[in-house]
Every structure is written in structure tokens, then in C-alpha cells.
Amino acid sequence: MGILNSINIAATGMSAQRLRSDVIADNIANVSTTRTPEGGPYRRSRVVLETKAEGPSWRSPFLPDMLDSGPGQGVRVVGIEKDVATENRLVYDPTHPDAITAGPNEGYVEMPNVDIVTEMTDMIAASRAYEANASIIDGAKTMFQRALDIGGR
Numbered sequence: 001m002g003i004l005n006s007i008n009i010a011a012t013g014m015s016a017q018r019l020r021s022d023v024i025a026d027n028i029a030n031v032s033t034t035r036t037p038e039g040g041p042y043r044r045s046r047v048v049l050e051t052k053a054e055g056p057s058w059r060s061p062f063l064p065d066m067l068d069s070g071p072g073q074g075v076r077v078v079g080i081e082k083d084v085a086t087e088n089r090l091v092y093d094p095t096h097p098d099a100i101t102a103g104p105n106e107g108y109v110e111m112p113n114v115d116i117v118t119e120m121t122d123m124i125a126a127s128r129a130y131e132a133n134a135s136i137i138d139g140a141k142t143m144f145q146r147a148l149d150i151g152g153r
Contacts, residue, residue, distance in 0.1 A: 006140045012052065012074030013133040019077055020047045020126045024119050031114045034098040042112040044083040049075050086113040 023045050033042040052073035093099060094107035 007137050009074040010133040010136040010140070012076065014130055014137075016047070016049055016075045016077055017126045017130040017133065020049075021123060021130070023047050023080060024123045024126065027114050028116065028119050028123075030112060031116060031119075033112055034096070034109060041088050041110050042114065043088075044086065044112065044114045045080050046083055047080055048078040050078050052076050083113060088113045 027044050030042040036042055052075065089111040090105060090108040091111050092107055093109050096109045099109050100106055
């Protein structure tokens with residue numbers, strides 16, 4: 001493992017969490033959007049992450065082979081997906097221009113599947129993960145500085 005690997009790994013986490021925060025902010029901004037260019041109400045977006053697998057593999061001498069997967073290489077964004085599994089909310093408002101005009105749901109408006117409480121919880125989690133990665137970078141920087149101080153004596 002190189003001396004800057006911990007900083008590089010934490011930087012990938014910071015980048016991923018920043019994108020996650022941007023997507024959450026977009027979801028919150030569109031909480032009342034009933035019309036999109038694709039048609040229908042806005043659908044909640046989610047960031048899909050996966051571990052990075054490229055790079056050299058290092059084996060721990062202390063763990064059995066079946067438990068040792070080597071060090072991490074960070075995280076990367078696979079994509080941003082729309083949440084199609086969660087149903088949209090129906091709100092009764094017959095005066096709304098997008099209200100359903102016929103059928104059993106007449107007078108209801110199909111609203112986005114965005115839940116503010118869930119989005120705020122996800123935003124707090126993304127913020128804390130970003131801060132944790134920033135702390136790792138700060139700790140690595142301090143450790144490297146101390147190593148230079150020891151070597152300079």
C-alpha cells in the first residue's frame with residue numbers, strides 16, 4: 001500500500017457523498033413536481049455505489065484466506081437510478097391542473113414518491129459520511145507530518 005492510499009480512498013468517499021447530497025437536494029427540490037418531460041410526476045432518484053476493485057491486492061498475514069479480501073480501493077458511483085418500486089402519493093385536489101379527471105381516483109393528483117423525512121435522514125447520513133472521510137484525510141495528513149518531523153531530527 002502506498003503512503004497516499006488512505007487519502008485517495010477517503011477522497012473517493014467524499015466525492016461519492018457530495019454527489020449523493022446533490023441528488024438528495026434535487027429530490028427535495030422536486031417534492032411537488034407533478035409534470036416532468038418524461039410524463040407524470042417526478043420520481044425519486046438514488047445514487048448507486050460500489051467498491052473499487054482495481055489496483056494491487058495486498059494480503060493480510062493475520063487473517064485466514066477465506067476472511068481476507070485485501071484492502072479497499074475506495075468507492076465509485078455506478079449510476080443514478082429512479083426509484084420505480086415506491087408508489088407515488090395520491091393527494092385529493094380536484095382544482096389542480098394535473099388532477100385525474102375520470103375513474104375511481106377522480107379529483108386526486110399523483111404526487112412524487114419523495115418523502116421529506118427520508119430525504120433529510122439520507123442527507124444527514126451523507127453529511128456524516130463526508131465528514132468522516134474528511135477526518136480520515138486530516139488524520140493521515142497529521143500522521144505524515146509527524147513522520148516527517150521524526151525523520152528530520
